[in-house]
Amino acid sequence: MVSPLERKLLRDLWRIKGQALAIGLVIALGVLMLVMMDGLVNTLDETRQAYYQRYRLADVFVSVKRAPNSVLESLGHITGISAVEGRVTGDALIDLADVAIPLRAQAVSLPDLGSPRLNAVLLTAGRMLDARRADEILLLDGFARARQLKPGDVLAATVKGTRREFTIVGLAQSPEFLYTTAPGEMVPDDGRFAVFWMSRTALAALYDMKGAFNEALLATTRQARLPAILDQADAVVKAYGGLGAYGLEDQTSNRFVSEEISGLRASAVGVPPIFLAVAAFLLYIVISRLVQSEREQIGLLKAFGYSSAEVSGHYLKLVLVIASGGAIVGSIMGIAAGHSMAVFYQHYFKFPFIVFQLDPRAFVTGFGVSIVTASVGGLLVLKQVFVLTPAVAMRPAAPPDYRQSGQGLQRLYHWLDQPSRMVLRRVLRQPGRMAGSVAGIATGMALSVGMTTVLTGFDRAIDLTFSVVDRSDASVTFIQPMGDKAVFELQALEGVTYVEPFRNVAVVFRHGRYSYRGAIYGLTNTARLYRALDAAHNPMLLDQQGIVIAQPLANMLHIRPGEVITVDVREGHQPVLHIPVIGVADTLLGAPTYMDINWLNRYLHEPERISGAYLSLDSHSRDSVYQAIKNMPAVAGMTLKSDRLAAFVNMMDSGAGAMRYIMMLVAAAITFGIVYNAARIAYAERERDLASLRVIGFTRGEVAFVLLGELALVTLLALPLGSVLGYYLSMGVAQGFSTDLYQIPATFSAANYGVAGVSVLLAAVASGWLVKRDIDRMDMVSALKSKE
Structure with a gap:
């Protein structure tokens, strides 16, 4: 048998169905993001591991110049090694x-x-x-x-x-x-x-490796200690020109895949809680206003013998029904979206198969978090139910004192018509409620600002990397370090207008217990085509014997200018260097380090050596330059900046960076839900007042103006607050999208705020139109009756 409180619950849900659907949408989107992202990350990680295991990807890679096959037996005797494979x-x-x-x-x-x-x-x-x-x-x-x-x-x-x-x-x-x-x-x-x-x-x-190998692949046991294995492997191949053993985590392809998955994992951790927090805030506003409007009904329920706990439980059930419905819908949508995204990433990562993995904990977490966040918003209000006694609750609340409100605007009232006065009085006489609506819409504005800023940040990253840092047309890499005579040979080619040499040295950076496998880029002190830039994007001077490191690397190694970094060189004589850090460079692609090329060669005791050169080309003679470089036996490869730019854009639009478009759509839906919810709450609170205005002779347009004018004023007040909140949110979202592979700057511009503001205003217009339609359809007799 259905109890009276349960029947009231159903009536309340139907009466606030608009707000309930809006809040449920916010919760559903938050849970969708949580389930989708968690499932996607687990799927990619499981698929990667299954692919690695099925095709026996090595755990350790040992590169040498040339070693006899007999050395493989020595490598196999290292403790913790289960299999060895030599190859060329x-x-x-x-x-x-x-x-x-x-x-x-x-x-x-x-x-x-x-x-x-x-x-x-x-x-x-x-x-x-x-x-x-x-x-x-x-x-x-x-x-x-x-x-x-x-x-x-x-x-x-x-x-x-x-x-x-x-x-x-x-x-x-x-x-x-x-x-x-x-x-x-x-x-x-x-x-x-x-x-x-x-x-x-x-x-x-072809490579003169008969009976020899130049790379050994090692598989390790589960109990193996990787640092010890790397040290022993280096010792075994040292006499054969060992170039430094490294683990799977430093293998180029695996590092890229890991960075992409890490970027997705960061988004999965950081974004859904924002949506769920917004939902909790909206529920707090809805339930608080519902409790205030049903003050007399609460008193009647208590007078008829219902305890404070039972009455509070009724309103808590209302919260839980909305939250549970949103969580269920979000979970179902999250499964579907996660499967679609997994198929997309299967092609992006080139996995031959996909192991779709849904972690049940994602559902439990999504459902639990939505319930908890919603309950927090409701419980803050339900304490008001406990303190209300039947006698106090059944008496009308003491009328507020408006004598001091708006006295300074009395003259302004003479210039306003009656509907405009109603709008202004409402805002001035109930500042707490208006502040809640302003805060809610400001949150939507902040989401829009954050996502538009990230979109601009991706474009800014591309522009800085390929227009400010790299101003060359092409780059040439040699098979091995060459003498500076190669610069003159390149300069002599018809169509080459400027040549800028560089030295690229593979190293392992160490600082305390932190390490990073990377490279040092030796540049000329007067670099024009490829430059190291400071935080203000000004060229940095490299005429000292120290090293300049990128900010991401400085963060990873926990090092600052003035400290000394250990550099374990992985080519040539492989010296171990101790070089002071003289500066931190601003970079948006990778984690490079820079040195003056002459000082780098001095450290290596290899004067006047270069690894390649950046070229500036005459646009009319490029084909002849390409053909000439093709015929140079010492050239290992040539790269056009336009090709690198296209590849970079494709990477950010089709990898983890593509998630920004999905989040932009979700943020737009959230923004609309927030604004629509504010409009629905205002309508629910004033439905009886609006019906009264219609009865005493106000037109439909005037009645709609009273409500929608309030929404317009609240929306305009929310825009500056939302801009401030969006500023801080943008930095957090940009940090979440950044990885070791690329960094996304939080770029602020008037256009970003303009687009976000317009999106909020459009949401307000659409919400206002939907609410006005309800006003036009309003049954005045029903609206003027008591709700119970």
Whole structure:
């Protein structure tokens, strides 16, 4: 049997259905984001781990110049090693007829017989290699699709200065190359970097590695201690030109994937609580006003014997029904959205399969958090129910004293018509309620400001990186460090207007217990084409013997200017250097470090050596420059800035950065829900008053003006407050989107605030139209009756 309080609950829900739906929408979106993001992160992480395990991705990579195969046995004796695989790898250049510049590639060997013990490949088209055919290759599937290559095509490549032609017999994927990035670059691009596999015998012959290897792959046991294994592996291969062993976490492709997943995880942790907090605030406003409007009914219920706990439980049930409904809808929508996003990221990350993983804790967390946040908003109000005695509650509340309110505006009243006076009196006589509405709409404004600022921040990151930091047209990288004579050779090419050399050295930075595997960029002190910039985006001088590090790296290593950083060089004689930090650079791409190229060469005892050069080109002679550089045997690769820019934009629009568009849509929905809820609350509170105005002769337009004028005034008052809140929210959201790969600045502009303000105003107009429609349809007889 349905109790009287339960019947009242159903009537109350129906009466405030507009507000309930608006609040439920906010809660649903918050839970949707939580379930979707949590499920997406778990799915990607599980899929990555399953892919790595199924195709036996190595845990440790050991690079050497050249070591005999017998060294593999010594590596296998290291404590904690379960499997060892030796292979040959090398750089190559691919020459495509429809591409002006040479494309960089990496050649990797596969065993002549059977599959490798580690780092196996997945054949996606064609067949596997025939070890008897030295000209057969497997080509990375992503590059083949980007360049429209297929099995049976012939691919021309330059290997160790010799041009050769290979037949593509199959396309393959590998967990080692989820992200394909040319050495020294930060931005992945399927079409600009290729990987091809050859039989071990054929590739060893090309790179003079018969009976030898230049990279060892190690698999570790679960109990293995990675730092000890890396130290022992370095000791084993030191005599053979070891270049430094590193773990899977520092493997290029895995680092990119991990950064993308970390960015999604940060969004999953930071964004949903904002929406749920907004929902709790809205519930607080709705329930507080509902309790105030039903003061006499509360007194009657208590007079008929209902306890304070029972009456409070009734209103708490109202809160829980709204919150539970929103949580259920949000969970269902979150599952659907998470599955769709997982399929999208499967193609983005090039996973051959997807392990869709929904953690039940996400549902429990989403449901629990929505209930708790909603209950907090309601419980703050329900304490008013406990203190109301029947005698006090059934008496009308003491009329407020308005003698002091608005006295300074009496003259202004003479210039206003009657509806305008009503609007102004309402705002002045009930400042607490108006402040709540202003705060709610300001929150919506802050969400809009935050998301538009992030959108602008992505554009700002692109502009600073490719217009202010990098002002070159192209860059050239050499196979190995060259003498400065190479600068003059490049400068002599027709069409090259300016050449700026650089030195790129692979290192491991250490500061206390913190470390980071990266590189030092040696630049000229008068750099024009590629510059280190300070926080004000002014060029930094590098004419000292110290090092300038990027702000993200300074944060990771917990180091400041004036302190000394340890640099473990991973090439050449591999010295361990101790260099003072002389400055912190502002960068939005990666975590680079800079030094004066002359000082860097002095530290390495390799004077006048360069790794490559940035070029400024004459737009009318670029094709001749490309052809000339193609014919240079010492060139490892050439990159056009326009190609890097396109790859960077694609990365931010299709990876974790694409989530900003989804969040922008969610923020817009939240903003509308907040504004609409404020309008519905105002209408519910004043429905009887508005009906009275209609009875005494006010027109529908005048009655609507009384309510909508209040909404307009509250909305205008909320805009400046929302702008201030949006300023701080923007910094938090931008930080959440930033990763080690790229940093998103919180860029503030009048346009951002203008767009956010217009979105709030449009939401107010739409909400006002919906409420006016209800005013026009209002049944005055029902509105003037008692609610119970």
